[in-house]
Amino acid sequence: MRTRGTRSTRRASAAVAAAAALTALCGCTVQPTDPDGRPRSPVHIEIPDNTPQPGARTGGPGDAGPGRTPRPVRSTAQVLWSRGDSGRDVRELQARLRQIGWLFDGPTGSYDDLTEQAVQGFQGKRGLPRTGRTDTVTWQRLLAMTHEPGRWELYLMGGQPAGPPDRRCLTGRVLCIDKTSRTLRWMVDGRTLSTMAVRFGTEYTPTREGVFQVYWKSRHHVSTLYDSPMPYALFFSGGQAVHYSYDFAARGYAGGSHGCVNVRDEAAISRLFAQVRVGDRVVVHW
Numbered sequence: 001m002r003t004r005g006t007r008s009t010r011r012a013s014a015a016v017a018a019a020a021a022l023t024a025l026c027g028c029t030v031q032p033t034d035p036d037g038r039p040r041s042p043v044h045i046e047i048p049d050n051t052p053q054p055g056a057r058t059g060g061p062g063d064a065g066p067g068r069t070p071r072p073v074r075s076t077a078q079v080l081w082s083r084g085d086s087g088r089d090v091r092e093l094q095a096r097l098r099q100i101g102w103l104f105d106g107p108t109g110s111y112d113d114l115t116e117q118a119v120q121g122f123q124g125k126r127g128l129p130r131t132g133r134t135d136t137v138t139w140q141r142l143l144a145m146t147h148e149p150g151r152w153e154l155y156l157m158g159g160q161p162a163g164p165p166d167r168r169c170l171t172g173r174v175l176c177i178d179k180t181s182r183t184l185r186w187m188v189d190g191r192t193l194s195t196m197a198v199r200f201g202t203e204y205t206p207t208r209e210g211v212f213q214v215y216w217k218s219r220h221h222v223s224t225l226y227d228s229p230m231p232y233a234l235f236f237s238g239g240q241a242v243h244y245s246y247d248f249a250a251r252g253y254a255g256g257s258h259g260c261v262n263v264r265d266e267a268a269i270s271r272l273f274a275q276v277r278v279g280d281r282v283v284v285h286w
Contacts, residue, residue, distance in 0.1 A: 077135035085111040088154075093134055095149035095156070096142050097122065107154055155182075156252040158197030158264055165192070166285045168211060173280040175234070175242060177261055179209070180286050182253070184242070184261065186272055193275075196268045199248045201240075202256035212236040212282040217273065226258060231266075232273040236282040244269045 081090055086109050094107035094115055103118040116132040123138055124130045134142075151160075162183035169176035169187050176185040177198060184198045200207040214234050221233040221243065233243040245262035247255050252264070261284075263269040 077137040079133045079135045080139055081111055082133040083111050083113070083116045090115070091154050091159075092149060093139075093142070094118075095153045096146040098153075098156075099146045099149070106157060107159075108157065109159060152253050155197070156254065158252070160197060162192075162195045166283055168283045168285070173277070175214070175236075175276065175280065175282045177242075177282065177284045178286075179207070179284065184263070186275065194268065194272065196263055196265050196272075198242075199245065199253060199255070199257060199262040199264070201259035205256075205258045207257070207259050207261060207284060208237050208240060209284045209286070210237075212284070214276055214278055214280045214282060217276070217278060219273065223258075230260070232263075232269045234273065234276055234282075242269075242272075242282070 081093060088109065090111045091107040091109040093111075094103055094109075097103035097115070097118045098107070100122075102122050103115065105114055119134055119138065120130045120132040122142065123132075126141055128138055128141070154160075160181060160183065162185055163178045163181035165176050165185055165187060166178070168174075169185065170190040172189065174185075174187045176187050177183075178185070179200060182198055182200070184196050185192045186194045214236050216233075216235040218233040218235070218241075219231065221230040221241075222228070223230055223239075225239065229246065230241060230243040233241040235241040240259045240261070242261040242263065244266050245257065245260075245264060248257075248262040248264040249266070263272075
């Protein structure tokens with residue numbers, strides 16, 4: 001005969017088994033109940049409150065709340081040129097930066113630290129990422145603000161290629177000076193030994209054209225007419241000479257001479273002065 005105690009024990013065991021099954025079914029804990037005895041969900045779910053909290057940031061990437069600095073948006077534009085690049089395109093970039101006052105040296109055709117700084121300044125002024133690299137977005141903004149640079153904007157400080165030598169320069173020792181390409185070739189027996197950019201006289205004091213000879217060399221010459229220095233002077237026609245020009249070195253083709261052939265590369269004219277002899281020919285041509 002079964003006793004009441006045995007039945008109570010069985011009921012307790014059944015309750016424990018049911019609790020274990022419920023634990024396996026509902027997770028780590030037994031499903032709780034409310035004070036009124038109704039079961040509650042074992043998962044705690046919070047409905048997000050979309051009401052902005054004081055001081056909370058809202059908006060998308062790059063947006064800023066009151067008093068906050070916008071974060072720069074990450075650029076995915078293609079990089080066209082960056083530091084270390086060189087060539088005609090870099091020269092045009094520099095010429096355009098000069099037009100709007102972001103670059104004062106050059107153009108040189110070499111993407112150097114000054115060019116990088118100029119691009120950074122331009123980008124920052126217009127809310128673009130200050131990478132210092134010229135990407136497609138930066139380039140399009142620059143194109144919209146500038147005009148197509150002319151030849152002597154691109155080669156304001158020299159660096160242009162020399163034109164073909166005049167036929168009168170192909171024999172002997174000749175300073176072959178080309179007004180079209182604004183270059184000087186130092187030639188011996190038809191071979192070019194060096195080339196350098198040169199500048200000529202203005203409309204009112206033009207450099208004479210023709211065939212001449214170097215008749216005087218004056219290393220530390222000073223003009224008695226204009227009271228200006230003419231280092232490494234190679235006189236070929238009256239008071240006109242090939243010489244180094246501080247003004248040409250500083251201003252490029254923005255200026256002009258009083259008739260002389262100016263050189264802006266002091267090292268180059270120093271070497272030339274040492275090689276040229278009195279009596280060597282000078283050919284000035286278009």
